[in-house]
Amino acid sequence: MKSVCALLNRRWLSLCLLLLFFTADLQAQQRIEGLRVWPAPDHTRLVFDLNGPIQHRVFMLENPRRLVIDMQQVRLNSPLSPSLDGTPIQRVRSAVRDQHHLRVVLDLSQEVQPRSFLLRPNQQYGHRLVVDLVMPDQVSPTQRAASVARQAQRGRDPRRIVVAIDPGHGGEDPGAIGPAGTREKLVVFAIAQEVARLLDADPAFETVLTRTGDYYVGLRQRVEIAREARADLFVSIHADAYRSPQPRGSSVYVLSQRGATSESARWLADAENRADLIGGVEGLLTLDDKDEVLANVLVDLSMTATLSESLNAGGRVLRQMGQINRLHKRNVEQANFLVLRSPDLPSMLIEAGFISNPQEEQRLRDRQYQRQMARQIAQGIQEYFRDHPPPNTLLAAQESPARDYVIRRGDTLSEIARRNGVDIGELRRLNGLSNDVIQVGQRLRIPAS
Incomplete structure (x- = not known):
């Protein structure tokens, strides 16, 4: 009887040890919770949602063309079945390697240049592995902007006024999220599209959008698109958010060289500038070939004139928005927004309203209200340029x-x-x-x- 009990105890002990090792092995592995895909005109972004940081490598295979993503100590928590419409990906396959590692294979329909990086958790997401498939044969947003500039000036003398309209956030970066789940990126894209439609209907104007769909564009790249288009004005459209639900109203911001004009302006600028951590970093203005003193003088002179134009244009837009919505501040505010730092391009950042305020969120998600807001923004821009037409433009010729x-x-x-x-x-x-x-x-x- 004792020998039977001893045998059973040994078996139970072995089973417990086996379960312990198995549980420890599962805990040592990270998990993929899901995969999201964001197609853009010149690249496709894949985002793997993880429960922790991982080690990985990415490489290409030919005949047939494939991209391989190897992840160490990773297991799948759910099938990888995203929508692949509008992407160069034909199929996504996965397999376990050496019991602990995962290989994901993308069957591709065209040549791509892969790049990858890890992102730390933010307010919306946890750890993420980002893989970008850059398509060299596709027209990039900056190339498209340069084409807009050439078309605006080709065969026309004088030219149209070019306005760059920047719908904030996009793709992996949803922006602020309202109490009812409204995403800032969708609201501002709808408003931006309507502003572009209204201005394009005016023979004196031409617009370029920094993004034309739900995908991510880096903050510096947005400015570069505007500069490639030789824009006369850069307008970035957002929907405000704050730590508490009480604040409400529309605002207009321009760049501050000395600090924010209010605590809320400083907080907002910090929040918006953090979005650039989602993508790469590129320079705005090159003065490497200039003497340091000369470079400072050039930037100061340019910035002084540009800031004056930005304040004037921003004031016109703010007054127009005040006709349909309460204003958060009666004057144009200033803060150190990254997208407003181009010293040679008049720029403003518009906050259509506080998406963190439940009542204002309901208005911002209403399609009719979005059109009304777009109309006021467009009218403010048109009013400014009627009084201050750039040289060699149709409006200047009329005057x-x-x-x-x-x-x-x-x-x-x-x-x-x-x-x-x-x-x-x-x-x-x-x-x-x-x-x-x-x-x-x-x-x-x-x-x-």
Whole structure:
């Protein structure tokens, strides 16, 4: 009887040890909770949701074309079955390797350039592995913006005013989330699209959107898109959020070089700037070839003029928004937003309302209210440029049409351009000149200044 009991005890002990080792092995492995896919015009982003940090490597295989993602000490918690519409991915496969590791294979329909990185937890998500499939044959947002700039100026003299409209957040970055679950990225994209539609319907304007769908664009890349389009104004649209649900109302912000004008402005700028941690970091302005003193002078001069224009334009938009919604502050506020730091581009950041306020959230998610807000923003932009038309634009021509000038002794083309406040290249182009040679008595057409 004793030997039977001893045998049973040994078996129970072995079973317990086996269960203990098995449980410890499961705890040592990280888990993939799900996979989300975000297609963009020039890349596709895959986001693996994890319960902790992992080690991984990514490499390509050919014939057939595949991307392999190897993850160590990882197991699947649920099947990988995301929507693959609009992506170069034909199929997602996975298999366990060496009992503890996971291999994910993407069957691809075209050439891609992969890049990957890990993200730490934030307010919405836990640990994540991000894999970007960059498609070199596709038109990038900056290339599309440059094309918009060329089309705006090709065959037109004078040109249209170019406005870059930036719907905040997108894709993996949902922005603020309201009490009822409304996502900022969807609200501001709807408003931005309507602003673009209204301005594009005006013959004097041309717009470029920094994103055209639900995908992530880095904060610096948004500014680069605007600069590639040679935009006259950069308008970033957001829906505010705060730590408590009480604050409400619309706001307009421009850059501050000395600090925020209020505690809420500082808090908001910090929150928005953190979004850049989701993507890569690129520079805004290159002055590497300049002497340090000269570089500082150039930036200061440019920033002073740009900030004045930004404040003026922002004030027009703020007044227009105040006709349909309460204003959080009666004046344009200033804070150190990353997307407003371009010293040569007038810029503003619009907060359409507080999505963290339950009553305002309901208005912001209403399609009719989104159209009303877009209309006020567009009217503020149009009002500003009617009073301050950039040189060589259709609005400037309406105020000051092209005129004739007869060349006198001692005139030079550069001096004529300077006196009339016009670009010398524009002067050559309007008069069909291949160089700066002119003659006394020659008649020139002077473009609107």
